[in-house]
Amino acid sequence: MISLNHLVLGYQGKAVTPPLTGHIAKGSMTAIIGANGTGKSTLLKTLLKLQSPVSGQLSFTDGSAPRIAWLPQLAEMDRQFPATVYDVVCMGAWPARGLFSSLNRQNRLRVADAIERVGLSAFSKQPIETLSGGQFQRMLFARLLVQDAPLVLLDEPFTGVDSQTSDFLMSLICQMHQAGQTVMAVLHDNERVNQHFPHVLLLTQDHFHWGDAAVVLPRYSQTGTHLALSA
Numbered sequence: 001m002i003s004l005n006h007l008v009l010g011y012q013g014k015a016v017t018p019p020l021t022g023h024i025a026k027g028s029m030t031a032i033i034g035a036n037g038t039g040k041s042t043l044l045k046t047l048l049k050l051q052s053p054v055s056g057q058l059s060f061t062d063g064s065a066p067r068i069a070w071l072p073q074l075a076e077m078d079r080q081f082p083a084t085v086y087d088v089v090c091m092g093a094w095p096a097r098g099l100f101s102s103l104n105r106q107n108r109l110r111v112a113d114a115i116e117r118v119g120l121s122a123f124s125k126q127p128i129e130t131l132s133g134g135q136f137q138r139m140l141f142a143r144l145l146v147q148d149a150p151l152v153l154l155d156e157p158f159t160g161v162d163s164q165t166s167d168f169l170m171s172l173i174c175q176m177h178q179a180g181q182t183v184m185a186v187l188h189d190n191e192r193v194n195q196h197f198p199h200v201l202l203l204t205q206d207h208f209h210w211g212d213a214a215v216v217l218p219r220y221s222q223t224g225t226h227l228a229l230s231a
């Protein structure tokens with residue numbers, strides 16, 4: 001789906017990662033892990049073309065970039081915006097309906113179905129500023145479900161979310177993967193990575209390791225919040 005060839009990520013020409021080479025296969029599910037500041041979010045933003053690489057190439061095997069659904073870090077969201085749960089989830093249908101047309105019946109049903117799947121039907125008309133952290137994240141997942149994009153990028157999807165909701169959201173991620181969507185998720189929870197993610201991209205300041213979770217994870221041990229190379 002996407003190939004990275006000596007791709008160096010960074011800002012204003014200054015590298016924050018080593019040169020990354022690898023392939024994001026269609027239908028794969030990859031956890032991006034590593035210490036704070038190693039460029040995990042920058043990789044997602046570069047795939048989204050919100051950020052230009054410092055050097056190297058990003059190429060798309062189908063010739064053009066796939067449609068992407070993105071879950072930004074919760075801290076980057078404006079939770080005071082005057083919108084309801086329904087309004088936000090409807091945004092997921094923009095690619096299908098265009099920005100200024102109203103939703104047709106089919107899309108209205110898809111939106112209602114997604115809100116129900118995340119357990120927020122009773123909150124559909126609620127202003128988003130009244131939601132708890134877990135409810136807010138469920139709402140954003142409903143928007144991802146409506147988007148139904150071939151590539152799903154998730155930046156720390158469980159931050160600020162209770163463990164029951166995290167388990168539920170993890171099951172939705174697995175369903176997306178089983179439905180054939182390609183998933184890349186930045187995570188800090190190695191146990192969850194170990195349980196659910198077949199592939200891992202581990203970033204450190206100077207190196208990266210990318211491959212089967214069974215190969216990459218055992219080479220590293222977690223000490224505090226830092227991943228360090230095992231002996």
Ligand SMILES: Nc1ncnc2c1ncn2[C@@H]1O[C@H](COP(=O)(O)OP(=O)(O)OP(=O)(O)O)[C@@H](O)[C@H]1O
Nearest residue numbers: 011012016034035036037038039040041042043186
């Ligand atoms: N807009 C920006 N301009 C300049 N430098 C930035 C910008 N955004 C991030 N950085 C820097 O780039 C580096 C990588 O940041 P990034 O957010 O990608 O790391 P991360 O691995 O996702 O970290 P975390 O786990 O803390 O979210 C950090 O040193 C950060 O300070």
